[in-house]
Amino acid sequence: MLQNRDPIHPFTTASRTMKLRNKYSGKSCQLFYKSNPLKIVAGKGCKMFNERGETYLDCINNVAHGNILLQLNKKFNHNFIKLVGHCHPDVVEKAYKQMSLISTNNRFLHDELIRFASRITHLLPKDLSVTFFVNSGSEANDLALRLANSHTNAKGVVTLNHAYHGHLTSLMEISPYKFTAEKFKSDKVDNVQVLDCPDTYRGPYTFHNYSNRLAAKLYARKAAKVIKELKKSEHGLNVFIAETYQSCGGQVIPPRKYFELIYKLVDEAGGIKIADEVQVGFGRIGTHFTAIENMKVRPDIVTLAKAIGNGHPVGIVITTDEIATSFYKTGVSYFNTYGGNPVSCGILNAVFDVFEKERLQLNALRTGIYIIKRLRKMKHHFNFIGDIRGEGLFVGVELIQDKKNRKPAKGMAIWVVNYMKNYHKTLISVDGPYENVLKFKPPLVFNVDDAKILLKALEETFNELKHPTNSSAIYI
Amino acid sequence: MLQNRDPIHPFTTASRTMKLRNKYSGKSCQLFYKSNPLKIVAGKGCKMFNERGETYLDCINNVAHGNILLQLNKKFNHNFIKLVGHCHPDVVEKAYKQMSLISTNNRFLHDELIRFASRITHLLPKDLSVTFFVNSGSEANDLALRLANSHTNAKGVVTLNHAYHGHLTSLMEISPYKFTAEKFKSDKVDNVQVLDCPDTYRGPYTFHNYSNRLAAKLYARKAAKVIKELKKSEHGLNVFIAETYQSCGGQVIPPRKYFELIYKLVDEAGGIKIADEVQVGFGRIGTHFTAIENMKVRPDIVTLAKAIGNGHPVGIVITTDEIATSFYKTGVSYFNTYGGNPVSCGILNAVFDVFEKERLQLNALRTGIYIIKRLRKMKHHFNFIGDIRGEGLFVGVELIQDKKNRKPAKGMAIWVVNYMKNYHKTLISVDGPYENVLKFKPPLVFNVDDAKILLKALEETFNELKHPTNSSAIYI
Numbered sequence: 001m002l003q004n005r006d007p008i009h010p011f012t013t014a015s016r017t018m019k020l021r022n023k024y025s026g027k028s029c030q031l032f033y034k035s036n037p038l039k040i041v042a043g044k045g046c047k048m049f050n051e052r053g054e055t056y057l058d059c060i061n062n063v064a065h066g067n068i069l070l071q072l073n074k075k076f077n078h079n080f081i082k083l084v085g086h087c088h089p090d091v092v093e094k095a096y097k098q099m100s101l102i103s104t105n106n107r108f109l110h111d112e113l114i115r116f117a118s119r120i121t122h123l124l125p126k127d128l129s130v131t132f133f134v135n136s137g138s139e140a141n142d143l144a145l146r147l148a149n150s151h152t153n154a155k156g157v158v159t160l161n162h163a164y165h166g167h168l169t170s171l172m173e174i175s176p177y178k179f180t181a182e183k184f185k186s187d188k189v190d191n192v193q194v195l196d197c198p199d200t201y202r203g204p205y206t207f208h209n210y211s212n213r214l215a216a217k218l219y220a221r222k223a224a225k226v227i228k229e230l231k232k233s234e235h236g237l238n239v240f241i242a243e244t245y246q247s248c249g250g251q252v253i254p255p256r257k258y259f260e261l262i263y264k265l266v267d268e269a270g271g272i273k274i275a276d277e278v279q280v281g282f283g284r285i286g287t288h289f290t291a292i293e294n295m296k297v298r299p300d301i302v303t304l305a306k307a308i309g310n311g312h313p314v315g316i317v318i319t320t321d322e323i324a325t326s327f328y329k330t331g332v333s334y335f336n337t338y339g340g341n342p343v344s345c346g347i348l349n350a351v352f353d354v355f356e357k358e359r360l361q362l363n364a365l366r367t368g369i370y371i372i373k374r375l376r377k378m379k380h381h382f383n384f385i386g387d388i389r390g391e392g393l394f395v396g397v398e399l400i401q402d403k404k405n406r407k408p409a410k411g412m413a414i415w416v417v418n419y420m421k422n423y424h425k426t427l428i429s430v431d432g433p434y435e436n437v438l439k440f441k442p443p444l445v446f447n448v449d450d451a452k453i454l455l456k457a458l459e460e461t462f463n464e465l466k467h468p469t470n471s472s473a474i475y476i
Numbered sequence: 477m478l479q480n481r482d483p484i485h486p487f488t489t490a491s492r493t494m495k496l497r498n499k500y501s502g503k504s505c506q507l508f509y510k511s512n513p514l515k516i517v518a519g520k521g522c523k524m525f526n527e528r529g530e531t532y533l534d535c536i537n538n539v540a541h542g543n544i545l546l547q548l549n550k551k552f553n554h555n556f557i558k559l560v561g562h563c564h565p566d567v568v569e570k571a572y573k574q575m576s577l578i579s580t581n582n583r584f585l586h587d588e589l590i591r592f593a594s595r596i597t598h599l600l601p602k603d604l605s606v607t608f609f610v611n612s613g614s615e616a617n618d619l620a621l622r623l624a625n626s627h628t629n630a631k632g633v634v635t636l637n638h639a640y641h642g643h644l645t646s647l648m649e650i651s652p653y654k655f656t657a658e659k660f661k662s663d664k665v666d667n668v669q670v671l672d673c674p675d676t677y678r679g680p681y682t683f684h685n686y687s688n689r690l691a692a693k694l695y696a697r698k699a700a701k702v703i704k705e706l707k708k709s710e711h712g713l714n715v716f717i718a719e720t721y722q723s724c725g726g727q728v729i730p731p732r733k734y735f736e737l738i739y740k741l742v743d744e745a746g747g748i749k750i751a752d753e754v755q756v757g758f759g760r761i762g763t764h765f766t767a768i769e770n771m772k773v774r775p776d777i778v779t780l781a782k783a784i785g786n787g788h789p790v791g792i793v794i795t796t797d798e799i800a801t802s803f804y805k806t807g808v809s810y811f812n813t814y815g816g817n818p819v820s821c822g823i824l825n826a827v828f829d830v831f832e833k834e835r836l837q838l839n840a841l842r843t844g845i846y847i848i849k850r851l852r853k854m855k856h857h858f859n860f861i862g863d864i865r866g867e868g869l870f871v872g873v874e875l876i877q878d879k880k881n882r883k884p885a886k887g888m889a890i891w892v893v894n895y896m897k898n899y900h901k902t903l904i905s906v907d908g909p910y911e912n913v914l915k916f917k918p919p920l921v922f923n924v925d926d927a928k929i930l931l932k933a934l935e936e937t938f939n940e941l942k943h944p945t946n947s948s949a950i951y952i
Contacts, residue, residue, distance in 0.1 A: 012587065014585055017585045017586070017587055017590060018585055020590040020594065021585060021589070021590055023605075024590055024593035024594055024597060024605070024606065024607055025589065025590070025593060025606065025607055025608075025816075026606050026607065026608045026795075026800045026803065026804070026810065027800065027801070027804040028608075028800070028803050028804045028806075028808070028809055028810040029582060029608065029809070029810050029811065029812075029816075030583065030809045030811070031583050031584070031585065032583040032584060037583075037584070037585050038584050038585065039584065039585035039586065040578055040580055040584040040585070040586060041577070041578060041586065042577050042578045043577075043578040043580065048578070048580070048584075049578075061580055061581075089576070091575075092572065092575045092576050095571065095572070095575055096568065096571070096572040096575075099567075099568045099571055099572075100565070100568050101517070101518050101519075102516055102517060102518045102519040102524070102525075103787040103788075104516055104519065104524070104537055104787070105537075106505060107506065107507050107508040107513075108507070108508060108513070108514050108515065108516040108524075109490055109493045109494055109497060109507065109513050109514065109515035109516070110493070110515065110516060110517065111488065111493055113497070113501065114493060114496040114497055114500055114501070117500035117501055118496065118500055121500060129499075129500070130500065130501065130502050131500055131501055131502065132501075132502045132504075132505065135611040135612050135615070135789040135814075136611050136612075136615070136812070136813065136814060137813065138615070138812075139611070139612070139614070139615065139644070142644050142645055143643075145645060146645060146648075167619075167810060167811065167812055168615070168618050168644055168645075168646065169618055169621060169622055169644075169645070169646035170644065170645035170646055172622075172808075178808055305813075306813060311579040311580070311814070311817060311819065312579075312789075312814075312819070313611040313788075313789040313790075313814035313817075313820065314789075319502075324502045324503065324504070325503070327502065327504050328502070328503040328504045330504075332504070332648075332654055333504055333505070333506045334502065334504040334505050334643060335505065335506070335643065336505075336612070336614075336643055337612065337613065337781075337782060338611075338612060338787070338788075338789040340501075340505075341787060341789075343787065343788070344789065
């Protein structure tokens with residue numbers, strides 16, 4: 001009766017898969033390496049394998065943790081690739097067991113939800129004690145806005161330039177990263193105010209001219225005016241929302257004191273502070289579980305997703321009892337069909353177990369220190385490296401055309417990404433408002449040995465740029 | 477370092493679990509059977525088991541399919557309950573294999589996505605050929621609004637009274653089911669117009685006074701005015717969105733011709749028609765794969781979720797090439813971290829395989845015919861049954877206090893739900909704007925034998941209401 005009219009063999013060529021994808025899938029969903037995209041059929045640890053069995057070092061997938069070998073069902077164990085889990089087998093096993101037992105919605109009681117809620121709230125500041133389970137970072141940020149609004153009854157949102165908070169209607173409006181340049185004004189809605197991104201390399205106040213502390217003060221001074229005006233407007237101030245470290249915005253780490261000063265302003269205006277830790281949270285920065293802790297401030301709402309589920313669609317919102325109570329008092333119940341189901345929560349707990357057992361936060365810290373030290377050395381040899389920044393396994397390398405005016409080297413960055421893939425089988429990405437920042441945000445198991453491979457490849461690529469040995473080093 | 481300070485044993489009592497849930501989880505997330513909620517630790521087919529090993533017949537979980545026994549890991553195989561999958565083992569196995577192989581985002585090519593996209597589009601009208609993968613029905617409906625807006629450049633939304641389209645900011649605004657009675661006006665935003673729910677039992681035009689065809693015409697006549705005015709307003713007409721059959725709104729099936737007439741009006745006004753099939757789609761009504769096909773019209777966008785992933789967080793939006801192209805032309809790419817990942821798509825394909833292999837649509841048709849026939853007979857014996865309506869495994873029983881004025885019997889309906897749980901261990905739910913409609917939307921494997929158990933329990937419960945034998949039949 002119902003038939004699959006386009007049978008596909010798992011190891012068909014990438015070009016055939018791409019042809020079918022173009023036929024059935026929205027073109028707005030972009031591929032990495034557009035002209036020659038990768039077809040990935042398996043993975044293990046920080047490695048990914050294409051349909052021809054070629055191995056790639058993965059420095060992109062901040063969603064995945066995992067490193068133990070797993071012997072698979074023989075049917076899948078083709079001899080030309082070692083088929084082992086990109087995902088951690090402990091996590092896979094737990095998912096399997098819980099899926100076999102029960103998965104239903106959270107209108108029924110079960111323990112996995114409570115177990116994870118208890119663990120995560122104990123890791124965060126004491127007041128952040130109430131959890132809401134959702135299916136993605138986008139759902140988490142949308143709910144965060146709703147929670148805040150129930151408390152403030154206001155609509156005004158203060159967001160940072162180049163921020164990205166998710167793909168939903170309510171989040172596109174507060175994500176300048178997604179505003180198209182030609183219609184920045186029409187994309188921006190009335191109740192949303194955009195602050196300068198506190199980028200001390202390329203923003204209005206940089207470390208070339210200001211101390212870290214003074215830069216923070218100057219960014220905050222401009223923010224004070226915006227917050228005050230929004231507060232007075234018909235919209236009122238609902239929230240200040242920020243990724244603690246901007247990822248899509250170009251791996252930006254704000255100056256110390258920045259959050260302290262801004263949070264104070266928001267508190268005074270009666271607004272809610274949302275820390276979007278979807279990309280940077282869960283131990284990635286090495287020194288702290290969330291980056292906002294490193295900033296020595298306490299948000300009212302924290303959102304987490306991506307890494308926490310190791311690829312499984314989950315997100316979580318953690319807030320104060322006060323805000324959760326305001327939300328409850330609206331009389332509108334909150335129901336999320338899959339949010340907090342036993343399988344999702346079982347996976348969350350399994351990922352957490354591995355995170356603790358394998359001390360992945362410590363690994364992120366250690367590997368990060370090594371990477372940044374090596375990159376800083378490389379900076380002296382290559383004129384086109386403008387800035388190195390990062391903490392733990394959250395690292396950015398900004399490429400420029402000219403040391404003086406810091407003109408972004410977009411074409412060069414894209415060339416590097418492609419060269420790294422084609423000649424070194426190493427996957428990195430490029431981002432930032434000028435598409436000139438090389439991004440490194442690998443799985444948390446990425447260790448110093450992996451880093452050595454990455455850095456060797458990167459150094460060779462940079463050398464190729466400096467002294468081209470073949471015609472490939474042509475970029476626009 | 478990181479410790480779970482509230483260790484919980486899987487078979488702790490429901491009351492202990494509830495206590496911890498109250499501590500850590502937002503109170504806005506409600507439980508079924510509030511005063512005495514169920515703790516569910518396992519399931520098989522249409523049965524669910526609590527922590528004491530008691531068995532419940534599940535007529536609620538429209539999210540789950542599945543019926544084959546599965547022998548589990550011994551650790552979990554406590555002898556007081558047969559621990560077998562509520563979820564289908566084929567689906568669980570597929571999830572396990574794919575999770576063990578690779579899960580990454582859809583910026584890399586893989587075949588599971590294309591395979592499912594090909595299958596689902598071949599089941600829908602020819603023009604609905606482009607897919608977008610997301611993580612929930614809410615994400616699907618939000619994206620549907622964005623897709624439409626990119627095509628119409630308008631903001632106006634026409635929705636039905638009592639509709640529920642999801643928990644996100646953009647969807648709460650178009651879900652009158654969630655508007656609180658006391659602030660209906662402030663919940664409703666300016667660009668959203670609410671049509672009467674085309675309910676022929678309790679709406680303005682009922683089958684008591686009008687033929688089905690005439691009722692459809694009268695509902696459409698009122699709609700015409702609203703659509704025209706919205707079109708002329710500053711907002712313009714973006715979409716008409718409707719659940720083909722309203723579920724939360726009280727299992728409402730609109731009169732034949734209703735959609736035909738409304739879709740014609742929307743087409744004339746240049747609007748986009750979104751069919752929300754999240755609850756009712758995927759074979760549930762028995763005669764057709766989606767309910768909108770049964771209405772003999774072709775929407776521009778269809779959203780599906782819930783049952784399609786058998787509990788796994790997935791959703792899908794299917795639209796025309798024309799609309800997908802408009803979305804692409806905005807220049808804003810669409811990226812959903814988990815949407816369309818190999819595990820989610822692998823599960824979609826496995827569910828689809830089972831759906832075909834076990835002919836679940838036919839089962840829904842057969843079981844539905846049996847249930848409705850039996851319910852219609854029961855109606856003659858019980859004065860408080862106002863209306864029986866349904867198709868396939870989508871059935872509603874509306875309870876009333878009085879045949880003449882059809883006053884809703886809310887207290888009675890809630891009493892029935894609790895009595896069915898406590899005395900017959902059968903789980904049904906209550907919904908609708910007056911909370912007086914008993915809802916039956918079981919997993920698609922629910923067969924005639926299951927239906928016999930349900931109907932026997934229901935008949936006994938109704939008899940208890942008619943001739944109380946103990947003091948329990950007291951309701952408010």
